[in-house]
Amino acid sequence: QVQLVESGGGLVQPGGSLRLSCAASGSIFSFANMGWYRQAPGKQRELVARIFSGGSTYYANSVKGRFTISRDNAKNTVYLQMNSLKPEDTAVYYCNAVQYNVNYWGQGTQVTVSS
Secondary structure, three states: OEEEEEEOOEEEOOOOOEEEEEEEEEOOOOOOEEEEEEEOOOOOOEEEEEEOOOOOEEEOOOOOOOEEEEEEOOOOEEEEEEOOOOHHHOEEEEEEEEEOOEEEEOOOEEEEEOO
16 A cells, blocks of 8 residues: 655745655555646646656646656655746646556645735
8 A cells, every 4th residue: 555645735926936745655666656746626637747767757848947856765755846836837736656557646735826
């Protein structure tokens, strides 16, 4: 069983920064692919960024150059550094892990970008 717990969300002004953390526990291994998704009200959940076991990354076009995903395998933690935040980044952000073709999800953390 794998558990994912997100933290770091909150209210920030446009142009500001936040760093989300996702702590994984249970039977999670360093070769798991990790990612961040988000879901805004009335919209489908979308992939924001993913980091693969070898360290390569993928970003949605809407966040390229502003967000950075990273992982600390020793701490079983994945991070999402979000800079130059925009109102359209407002959403619930979910941590995701894929291991042995099984998807695991955290409970989500709210990010609100507003003046």
